[in-house]
Amino acid sequence: MAALTEDEAAPMVRSHLARQALVFAALLALFAVAFVVSLCVGRFSVPASRALELIWLGVTDPWRELTTIEERIVLLVRAPRVVLAALAGAGLALSGAALQGVFRNPLVSPDILGISQGAAFGGALGIMLGIWGFPLIAMVFISGMAAVILVGLIARVNGRSETITVILSGLVVSSMFSAVVSLLQFVADPNTSLPAIVYWLMGSFATATWERTLIAAPGLIIGGVLLWMLRFRLNILSLDEAEAQSLGARTNRERWLVFGLIAVIVGSQVAVSGIIGWIGIVIPHASRLLVGHDHRALLPASVVLGAGFMVIIDTLARTATAAEIPLGVITALVGAPIFAMLLRNHYRERNGS
Amino acid sequence: MRRPSDQVGILSKIFPETKDIPSDVTAPNFVPNIEALTATNPDLVIQWGGRGNDIVAPITNAGLNAMLILYGTEQLTRDYMTMTSKAIGKPERIKELVEWRDRVQKDIEAKAKAIPQDKKPTTLYIARALTEIATTGTKGSYNAWYMELVGGRNASAELNGTVTINKEQIAQWDPEIIFLNAFEARLNVDWVYNDPILSLTKAARNKRVYKMPLGGYRWDPPNQESPLAWMWTANVTQPDVFKYDLRAEMKTAYKTLYNYDITDADIDGILWMKEQSGSANYAQFKAK
Numbered sequence: 001m002a003a004l005t006e007d008e009a010a011p012m013v014r015s016h017l018a019r020q021a022l023v024f025a026a027l028l029a030l031f032a033v034a035f036v037v038s039l040c041v042g043r044f045s046v047p048a049s050r051a052l053e054l055i056w057l058g059v060t061d062p063w064r065e066l067t068t069i070e071e072r073i074v075l076l077v078r079a080p081r082v083v084l085a086a087l088a089g090a091g092l093a094l095s096g097a098a099l100q101g102v103f104r105n106p107l108v109s110p111d112i113l114g115i116s117q118g119a120a121f122g123g124a125l126g127i128m129l130g131i132w133g134f135p136l137i138a139m140v141f142i143s144g145m146a147a148v149i150l151v152g153l154i155a156r157v158n159g160r161s162e163t164i165t166v167i168l169s170g171l172v173v174s175s176m177f178s179a180v181v182s183l184l185q186f187v188a189d190p191n192t193s194l195p196a197i198v199y200w201l202m203g204s205f206a207t208a209t210w211e212r213t214l215i216a217a218p219g220l221i222i223g224g225v226l227l228w229m230l231r232f233r234l235n236i237l238s239l240d241e242a243e244a245q246s247l248g249a250r251t252n253r254e255r256w257l258v259f260g261l262i263a264v265i266v267g268s269q270v271a272v273s274g275i276i277g278w279i280g281i282v283i284p285h286a287s288r289l290l291v292g293h294d295h296r297a298l299l300p301a302s303v304v305l306g307a308g309f310m311v312i313i314d315t316l317a318r319t320a321t322a323a324e325i326p327l328g329v330i331t332a333l334v335g336a337p338i339f340a341m342l343l344r345n346h347y348r349e350r351n352g353s
Numbered sequence: 354m355r356r357p358s359d360q361v362g363i364l365s366k367i368f369p370e371t372k373d374i375p376s377d378v379t380a381p382n383f384v385p386n387i388e389a390l391t392a393t394n395p396d397l398v399i400q401w402g403g404r405g406n407d408i409v410a411p412i413t414n415a416g417l418n419a420m421l422i423l424y425g426t427e428q429l430t431r432d433y434m435t436m437t438s439k440a441i442g443k444p445e446r447i448k449e450l451v452e453w454r455d456r457v458q459k460d461i462e463a464k465a466k467a468i469p470q471d472k473k474p475t476t477l478y479i480a481r482a483l484t485e486i487a488t489t490g491t492k493g494s495y496n497a498w499y500m501e502l503v504g505g506r507n508a509s510a511e512l513n514g515t516v517t518i519n520k521e522q523i524a525q526w527d528p529e530i531i532f533l534n535a536f537e538a539r540l541n542v543d544w545v546y547n548d549p550i551l552s553l554t555k556a557a558r559n560k561r562v563y564k565m566p567l568g569g570y571r572w573d574p575p576n577q578e579s580p581l582a583w584m585w586t587a588n589v590t591q592p593d594v595f596k597y598d599l600r601a602e603m604k605t606a607y608k609t610l611y612n613y614d615i616t617d618a619d620i621d622g623i624l625w626m627k628e629q630s631g632s633a634n635y636a637q638f639k640a641k
Contacts, residue, residue, distance in 0.1 A: 043522040069524055069553045076549050077521050127484065130539075186380055191536045196484035199517060206485060206519045322509070323516035324485075 020297055023290050027301060031086075031308035038082045038315040039074060043322065046070045055079070081208035081318075082311055084216060088205070088273055089283075089310020091220040091265040093302040096280030097287065098227050101238040101295055102258050103163055109280040110266045113166075113259055114173035118147020119270035121177045124184040124197045137215050137271040144267030147173050148259055160252050163241075202326040203274035205314050212272045219268030223261045227299065230258060234295040276327055278335035279306055285342050363623060364569045367613045387411040397440050425493060427458070430575040449609065450577070457580035458502070461587055464594050465504040474529035476505035476590060477556070478573070480515050482533060482540050486523070489515045495575050496532075503587035504594060505530065520550040530590060531556040533564040535571035540564065541628050560633040563589055568603075568623045569610065581606055585624070585638075592634040599624075599638055 040051040054074045057064065066072050095110040103112075110116065122143025126136040154169040155161040161169075181201070188194040227234075236249045237258070244251050269276070287301040313334065317325045365372050378389040383401055385408070390398065398412050402421030412419040420440050422433035431451050438447035478496040481487040490512035491497040497507040508528035509518070531554070533540050545551045545562045556562050565573045565582070572582035581603055587595035600620055607615040617640040621627065624638050 043519070044525040066549070069550070072549045072553065073521055073524060077519070132483070192483075192538070195481055195487070199485045204485065204517075206517065318519055318521070322511050322518060322522055323513075324519055326517075 020291060024301065024304070027290075027304040027308070031304050031311070034308045034311045034315070035082060035086065038085075038311050039078050041315060041319050042073065042078055043319060044069075044073045046074055076210070080210045080213040081205050081314065084208045084213040084272065085205050085310045085314040086307035087213070087217060087220045088269045088276065089279055089313075090303040090307040091224055091269050092276065092279040092310075093283035093287070093306025094224050094227055094299055095262040095265050097284035097295070097298050097302040098230075098234055098258055099262060099280075100284055101234045101298075102255055103167065104238055104240070105163075105167075106285065107281070108167070109277075110262060111174065111275075111277070111280070113170045113262065114147040114151050114177060115144045115263050115266040116270055116275045117174045117177035117181065118150075119144030119267050120181050120201055120275055121147075121184075123200055123270070123274070124181045124188075127196045127200065128184055128188050128193045130193075134215065137212075140271035141219070141267040144270060145263050147177060148263040152256060152259070161255075166255075199326075200274045203276040203328050203331075204317070204324060204326065205273050206318065206324050208272070216268045216272040219264045223265035223268070224303065227258070227261050227265075230254075230261075231295040231299055234258070234299075238293070238295070273327075276310075276331060278328075278331040278339075279310060282335040282339045282342075283309055285339065285346075289342060289346065362567050362569065362571075363615075363619055366619070367569070367607075367611045383408050385411060387415050391415050391417065399437070424575070425495060427454070427495070427498065427575065427579070430454075430579065434577070453606075453609075454580050457583060461502055461583055461595070465502065465587075465591070468504040468591060468594060472591075473504050473506045474561075474590060475508040475526065476500045476530040476532065477508040477523065477526060477528035478532045478534070480534050480573075481537065482544055483537050485517045486519065487515055487517050488512065496573055499579075499583050499586055500532070500590070503583060504591040505586075520548070523554065524550050527554050529555045529559070530561045530563070532573075532586070533562070534573050535565040535567040536573070541625070542632065560631065561589070563629060563632055563635070564625050566623045566625065569607075577610055578606065588637060589632075589634050592637070596637075600640065 036052070036055070039055055040046070040048040046054075050070060051074050054071055057071075058075045058079065066075060092110060096108075099108045099110060099112065100106055119140045122140040123136065125143075126132075126139040131139060151166065151169045151173050152161070154172065155165040157165065181197075185194060185197055188197055233249065233254050236244050236247050237251060237254060239247070241251060283306040284298070284302050287298055287305050290305075291297040291301045313327060313330050316330055317327050375389075375393055378393065379385045383404060385398075385400075390412070395417060398417050398419045400409055400412060400419055400421055402409075402423045409419060409421065420436060422436065423429045424433070431454060434450060435447050438444050438450075477488060478494075478500065479486065479488055480496070488509045489496055491501070491507045491510040492513065494507075494515075497510070500507055508526040512518075531545055531551075533542065533544065541564055542562045545554075545557050551557055565571060566585060568578050568581065570576040570578060572578065572585065576582075581599070584595070584597040584599055584602055588597055588599060600617070603620055603623070604615055607613045620638075621640065626635075626638065629635055630639070
């Protein structure tokens, strides 16, 4: 790059920008289509034109009283579910992208900090104690945060924490919490709390309501916006440690800031929809292939693609059969092959160049 | 069996000693802790059959007597009740219980035969409601079996086994009657009436939502009181065809089964009279 003069570099930058713009336009279009189609399909048949009309009415006059079953299905069942799925998918993908940058490791996902398992523990305990609704969600969120704090305490040796120690501490805390979750399942009442715990651990948006969506939304949105504000920091943190420090980054503190934000995002998501795997690893990879490694483009691309992908997956889960298919099953079935394909393409290109 | 419903049901009133039966000797996967089990010094261990030898071998290896039961259909219920009566040394008790089941079943069948197909309401049994909604298909489901026995049609017949569904699917089926399980203690008919979607189903609009009673056991699965469960289901599903005097039947049955004189207050509790006396066709169960 240093050899290029400004005149030579300009057209390259321009074509790069044009390509980025095109990719974002395509991603946004994909998301918009997925979002609208998802609102129009479901087990209860509402004609698409009627569904679109209802969505329009819902947007223009949100406080209207809903009396017919069609209105309630579209605006009280599907809409909160699709919005929640989009928010959760966006949050998970964003968290995955940020974490992979911070750890400089493409195999890291939000599970690695023990957040999901920590949150799962809070949920399982809450269900067992017969706690429902908002207190349950709060409990899930708090235990997810507690897991990250625990990881931080374990990983912090002599005032600083190495990347590898953080990953290993995350693993330790994860295993510990998942063991406790198994123990809770072991003692749970097989008639009531056990099926509830098992189902919740598999991840689902089936119970989405506007109330639940609004409970999760602040954490997901605020966490996401703050991560976006850290995009330049993430670029620096994804450099090698010494290099990052020479650029003036206080790597340790900033890393933990990122982890804290991710805990907020993932905790909010798990609290309302259980553990959903694969999104946080597949989507950032796909986005990286589309827009490159720069977090300024990678983060928004992950958000849009994650939201669209999650909406599509959840639509499949609720429409394919009369029974709800557990989300984890579909995300793994779809995500794993895509991930394998991406990996192969990635290394083929790399070896080719 | 673990955590029997007698902790909340009437059985603990009839037999207070059942509260002391230890229920912590098996895990949810039915694997017994063999030493804990042996320590209770059982004369007979009743274990699930058809779930592999791994959960049986430890019992027989420890030198305990094991009886395996299969579950799920009316015939299997009669079989294991018969086996149990022999095993506990009271074979003379079983005849009248099986005959009662047979008599009630045949009586219901005979009356239901005349019901034309278009007069059979669609019925939905909700097996779980509070965290996720689960219901069952027809094949292999005891609930579907007795709902159809009494002249109903299983609304969720297309399913296979007990699976999770969503409210949109229930709206699509639009069942005429909804039965709620007796397993979830916090579940009652308000769950349907207060829901924006479910409250618009035919069942809710016609007030035909009922929580299954909880007697000596929950009435949803096969148990010693099943004929009462069928009569109750029959009376609310086809009120013009079936007019069983359930209270009288319960008094006789509880005397036969438990040698217990059931009070009207007991029956009110079992049938959730306080919670669902406002449901359609439920006034018939009121004490006279």
